[in-house]
Amino acid sequence: MAHYYTPVGAHLGPDQICTFTVWAPFRKAVSLVVIAPLPAEYPMARDENGYWHYRMAATPTGLQYLYKLDNDLLRPDPASRYQPGGVHGPSAVVQPAYPHWTDDDWRGLELKDLVLYELHTGTFSPQRNFQGIIARLSYLEKLGVNAIEIMPVAQFSGTRNWGYDGVYPFAVQHNYGSVNGLKEVVNAAHKHGIAVILDVVYNHLGPEGNYFADFGPYFTSKYKTPWADAVNFDDAYCDAVRDYFLQNALMWLDEFHIDGLRLDAVHAIWDCSARHFVAELSEAVSVLERRLGRRKLLIAEIDYNAPRYIDPVEQGGYGLAGQWVDEFHHALHTMLTGELDGYYEDFNGIAHLAKAYKDNYVYTGQYSPHRKRRFGDLPRNHHYSDFIVFSQNHDQVGNRLLGDRLSATLDLPALKLAAAAYLLAPQTPMIFMGEEYGETKPFQFFTSHGDAELIAALREGRRREFASFNWQGAVPDPQSENTFYGSALSWEPNEALLECYRSLIALRRNTPALQNQGPGCIAVEILNEKALLLQRKLEEKPALFIYLNFSKDAINVTNVNGYTLNAVFTTHTQPLPAEIAVHAGFQLPAMSASVFAVKE
Template sequence: MRYEVWAPAAETVEVETGGARHAMTRAERPGWWTADVGAGTGEPDYGFVLDGDGPFPDPRSPWQPDGVHGLSRAYDHDRFKWSDEGWRGRPLAGSVLYELHVGTFTPEGTFDAAAERLDHLVALGVDAVELLPVAAFPGRHGWGYDGVHLWAVHGPYGGPDGLKRFVDAAHRRGLAVVLDVVYNHLGPSGNHLGRYGPYFTDAHQTPWGPAVNVDQAGSDEVRAYILGNALMWLRDYHLDGLRLDAVHAIRDQRALHLLEELAASVSRLSARTGREMFLIAESDLNDPRLVTSREAGGYGLDAQWSDDFHHALHTLLTGERQGYYADFGSPAVLAKTLTRVFLHDGTWSSFRGRTHGRPVDTHRTPAHRFLGFLQNHDQVGNRATGDRISASLSPGLRKVGAGLLLTAPFTPMLFMGEEWGAGTPWRYFSDHQEPELARAVSEGRRREFADHGWASEDVPDPQDPETYRASILNWSELDEPGHRELYEWYRALIALRRAEPELTDPRLTEVAVEHGESWFVIHRGDLRVAVNLGPEPLPLPDGDVLLASSTEVDGSGLPGESVVILRTPGRGRT
């Protein structure tokens, strides 16, 4: 078997496998080492010894059966028998995404158990599943954003075969699968990349420490490591897209930005395989250049999350104004995000203490390039107690929030359990095995919220197993009357979105908003979305009612805390 590794600073490199060490020799490619070891019984686990120190796992390890600190194991992608030969993917435009965390989506916390719930998503009307990170991370339970083996699938979820079974099952049901990947940092526990080469640089700093080195000396191989990883997920695991975590923290000063290079690489893979593939960025920059075509000087990504739309919607429904919500909360702000995407598009941000963002060209940029959401893992899990928006809203306002989300011009994304108003929180949890790191995570979490007036005993300990267990969805809620009613409302909204072309029209220029202090009328072509946020009834606009959140809607008015979708009188579809 041939072993290869990039370790440019090492004087000697050995591969340890089957209890024996074998010397590696320098390859023609600068910094690379190779060794051919005769096959023994099976394929034993292996690691690399650098200048006598080790063994350490392979930076490109495809499988870590004993966790991030264990040895690596070879994995043959060709051995898996796929059944999705006819799958060609789904376009992002017009789709509804559903974000889920494998470890808390079901009590079992595995790919196979999650696959058993896919029929629920089909019945809901979802088009694509977005998985939180599954790259191998420390311990058994965690969010996945502290992954350290980017090429390996987390073992407790089911490993590489488990992920493939999940993707295969999704494709059989017509569902695309998107994976959240993290290229802006790696977790500290089990991270040995710095021993191999200049994977990190002090030239740039991020919230997690030194930046991943994509633009300094030695960065060619680091970029190849990231690009190769992204293509591996799409090619070998048949994934349909990637969600790129916090791309604003990828510090790249090269003329060809890593994101642009990635977009071009994925386009080539898509053309070669004949499958639809897309890239979605999370970014704090409010910069439409991310989703501007490469031909027009942009990075050429397919979509980006729109936090401003979330903030506008959340604050209007809840009344919260703390922290980064300070500039949001008025009807005018929601109207701006519905028609121009970003609130901060070169305007003053009081939270940042400076102007922020860049305008979206609403005449040229389709709205489906921006993901809208009422909830997501960050906006729930980064709250002190992980409380969902449903914990603070009346049943009427929950329906209003869903109505505004699913009739907005953006690509909508739901967070698991949102569709039935899950009563379970979704908290920040971790499972670090090193006592000092575990203590630092617990204390840091409580210290973060103590600065905002929270008592330490009221902030769940991330390392407490109960914090994880409390975050697991309770599927029995789905059969309870209030939850079932909300679920059926989500189903009806998604079905209407699919039936009415106006609701997937990507032209931002075709969206207009009228509003008062507690009401909205949103125009989507021949459709109107009328919203009453207040407690008292309001006059109902003229039109034929297509869908209403309240059974009390009639010709006399629009009830308090309700939403109705109408067609302009005399403008039926042809």
């Protein structure tokens, strides 16, 4: 079923022949208006599906153009590959061939083998761009990370944005580097053995520079979203919209050698038709995987606790490789901080964290006080590695009133415990940039829109979002440059914490019991209201015992499980006893993770 679509945008061939294609089904006339190098206008021809076409010989790379709709509106290309002057200016023709690829042998990585690292291009490095990522790949490799997850890079308004306001899904943000900058990142990452996951947004389009409605019914009023009209995935004329986003996904995975996509808020991709867009996407990506012989991962951000998104297509699911689990974060966060406001009201106590380890979701059908309904379902027959867990991420930090990281409120032992709690989980871990060295600067919400009304609405919206929390202080101004620069990494590491992350990642990647992520690989025991024991298994037998003590006091435990234990690792400065006999008592230091192996 894949690849039936009409390729949209300006496609430059090796012969410098460029085909321009744009969907505008209700327009009576569309022309291609060349802005540079030499102004010119060419009427386009409409096909029966509402696409307009023009074929240009001897097209120079970098040619700038707009589309003229009904001899009236001048608009950039919705499938623009480059917006050199930002969201309101002309689109530019790019050269898709990149001659410098050196990753022919790269086959991609499986989700189960990943340690992910989420980063935002503009604030990750002092360079604020793709080159700054490349410069830190050695650092990441040494840390033990083998996948970076880059927050959206699709062209957004202005130069400072998390990326979720992108309005040209096919264009790389103009101030993140040259047209080939992202390809250089991917090529360099692969050299370091690091996969690249790209965050893409298919559930909405940003508020400024959003000219989609001028072209066609990209939106539908059938559904409501928190942002605007929903993207039209199942209403009349949706084929072209679905194809547009399918092409976008395949462009990143194929032309850019991206190893996977993190699909933003797939619960807001409204589609009640016979084949859900997400299922169609995962089938198209499977076809690409087979053609390329490279693993391509689709990972959802999803709010539903609905296993259908990650269930296999042949079992009625949508076939995604994995999903983020915010609930693991919330359960861990409340244990670490004691916060119980807003959506944290749904999470309290050690039992919820234990359930997140065991069942991946906390809510699997029981009543949620925050959502005011029974919520979720139990995922069945999944590997734990299908679920991405974290102690922080851009949302969980940045959508706090002050954008404060855990490092702002927790001391070093607690930060190490937070790290161990998810890096030793059977789920797939993800680090948020700077977390590993205890970055103390916040990560706040920042924008650089040009529209005064939008800016005012956004400021008001941020204030409303925090109403249900008891956070104190003034909401930082998203538009201020200071908010952006104040969120950029300082690269002033807490070496002790960084060393702990390195050790935990090395332990994870080198310990067979931690690499076993199949069903039944973990047993979870609640020791008391502040402490958990995770038993990690190999061949169905306990192999590793991980004690997590969230208490501010040391607690005494007894080795009741019938195995002699050997010390492996502790997050605490105080060393563990080298060997613990069956029935022996021992102490778990306050705020610590202690790892023991079953003695052979």
